[in-house]
Amino acid sequence: MENNTENAKGKEWIVKNKKNIYISLAIISTIITISFIYIFSVNSNVKQWQSKIYPNIVVNGVDIGGLTKEEASLKLKQELSAPIMDKILKIRVGDKEVDLKYSEIEPVYDIDSIINEAINFGKMGSIFEQDNLIEDGAGHKIDAQIAYNEDKLKEFEEKVKTEVNVIPVDATISINNGNIAITKEVVGKKINEENLHNKLVENINGNPKDLVELNFELEDSLAKVKASDLEKITGKISGFTTGYTSTGDGRVTNMSIALKAVNGTVLMPGEEFSYNNIVGDTTPEKGYEKANTYVGNEIVPDYGGGICQVSTTLYRAAMNANLKSTERANHTLTVSYSDPGLDATVAYGVVDYKFVNSYDFPVYIEGYIGGGTVGFNIYGNKEALSGKTYQLVNEVHEKYNPEVEYIDNPALKEGEQKVKINGMPGYKASSYQITYENGVEVSREWISTDVYRTTNTVIERGTKKQ
Structure with a gap:
């Protein structure tokens, strides 16, 4: 049971x-x-979203979620690339406003890179993670920056400086019969270039709706030449003259134009004087005329003939003030207005005459021409020279006499002769700078050794039968 x-x-x-x-x-x-x-x-x-951008992915405020690459690219071009051209960055400097239009700097988005970042966002996770992004939204923001033309930005910065800067005015000096008059300098205003550039770079961005206003203050812009500097000029420290006789050709005109360019030059301590920079090219547009000048080993008429007498006269005045040359060359042939070894030739773009103000005070250059004389006076601090004076002298080592060349001329009768070219002797000469203290020579310094070519005398002789 x-x-x-x-x-x-x-x-x-x-x-x-x-x-x-x-x-x-x-x-x-x-x-x-x-x-x-x-x-x-x-x-x-x-899988349906593999070719689409996940929801709620935003580029600079533009939602491109749910779009394909092509659709997103089109939308970004419409809502970013086009509007960015109209964006303005406001620049305020004191009471002035200078606006930077983005179109001026040629802004460009890297649309392909932006789209690639957007389309790939979240795609490396598991399918469940990806599904959550699809259902809940990715919530991803892309801060798209722009590339721009940096040269164009530099141009804009120059535009700002031009519009807001106030150029300082140098103190000036004038000398009349030895009387010195000084006009005080005027302080200018300028924007800090480095700060302007850095602020622009920091605030240029790719968001068309992000409007920015930058404010700048101007700084003092000091004059290069101050009255306190010019007050150190107390009198004439050197001078030199050369003579001329020609008045019928353009030589005097050319010398006058070149001398006028140099006259009134103030050279600050450590500053270099360049004859070519001051005088410039001797073009007919500037009033220069044709006159005889050396070209190689020949004398030919050319615009600016005669300006080497101005440079030579200035060279002698500068050396008499002990302003040593940093660039100087002699002529290929001797010149009538200078002894061998004591001249200074110039040719724009080829040969220059330069010297440096080695004093701790400014020097003022005064030039004058007239009555057969070209002259320069140099003014500085007489007391600082402590009784020293200077003189440039030469020593001729060798003289090369010209030879005589004969050429036949059938237009001349037999026995007749005609001088076609007057020969010129050549030289080898050295120059020396003598220093005097209270009129007594204390030193003699070698400056240069120069060689001048010989030009032969050319005589035409007749071959025509009587």
């Missing part, structure tokens, strides 16, 4: 257990099915 009861209970447990197993299997099967459906749905959803 007991055995039958136990058997019945066992069968009941087996039936009940099988039922539970079936239920569990059904639940598991359902879960698997649902999971499969979910995964399939998620995967399908993710």
Whole structure:
């Protein structure tokens, strides 16, 4: 009886257990099915977005979520590239305003890089992570910057400086019959160039809606030449003159124009004087005329003939003030207005005459011409020279006499002769700078050794029969 009861209970447990197993299997099967459906749905959803940008991805305020590369590119060009051209960066300097129009600096977005960043964002995560981004939105912001033409920005900076800077006015000096008059300098205003550039670079950005206004204050711009500097000029420290006789050609005109350019020059301590920079090219537009000048080993008429007498006279005056040359060359042939070794030739773009103000005070150059004389006076601090004076002298080492060349001229009768070219002797000469203290020579310094070519005398002789 007991055995039958136990058997019945066992069968009941087996039936009940099988039922539970079936239920569990059904639940598991359902879960698997649902999971499969979910995964399939998620995967399908993710695949649909592989060629699209995930939702809520924003570039400089422009939402490109849900778009393909091509669609996003078009939208960015319409809503970024086009509007950025109209953007303005306001520059205020005191009471003046100078606006930078972005179109002036040619701004460009790297659209391809922006799109690649947007399309790839979140795509490396699991499908579930990607699905969350799709459903909830990526919430990713891209700060797209622009490239621009830096040369154009420099041009704008120059424009700002031109419009806001106030150029300082140098103190001036005038000398009339030895009387010195000084006019005080005027302080100017200028914008700090480095600060302007840095602020512009910092604030130029690719957001068309981000409007910026920059404010700058002007700084003092000091004059190069101050009255306090010019007051150190107390009198004449040297001078020199050369003579001329020609008045019929353009030589005097040319000398006058060149001398006028040099007259009134103030040379500050350590500053270099360049004859070519001051006088410039001797063009007819500036009033220069044709006159005889040396070209190689020949004398030919050319614009500016005669200006070397001005440079030579200035050279002698400068050396008499002990203003040593940094560039100086002699003529190829001797000149009538200078002894060998004491001249200074110039040719614009080829040969220059330069010297440096080696004093700790300014020097003033005064030039004059008239009555057959070209002259320069140099003014400085007489007291600082402590009684010293200077003189440039020469020593001729060799003289080369010209030879005589004969050429036949059938237009002349036999026995007749005509001088075609007057020969000129050549020289080898040295120059020396003598220093005097209270009129007594204390030193003699070699300056240069120069060689001048010889030009032969050319005589035409007649061959025409009587």
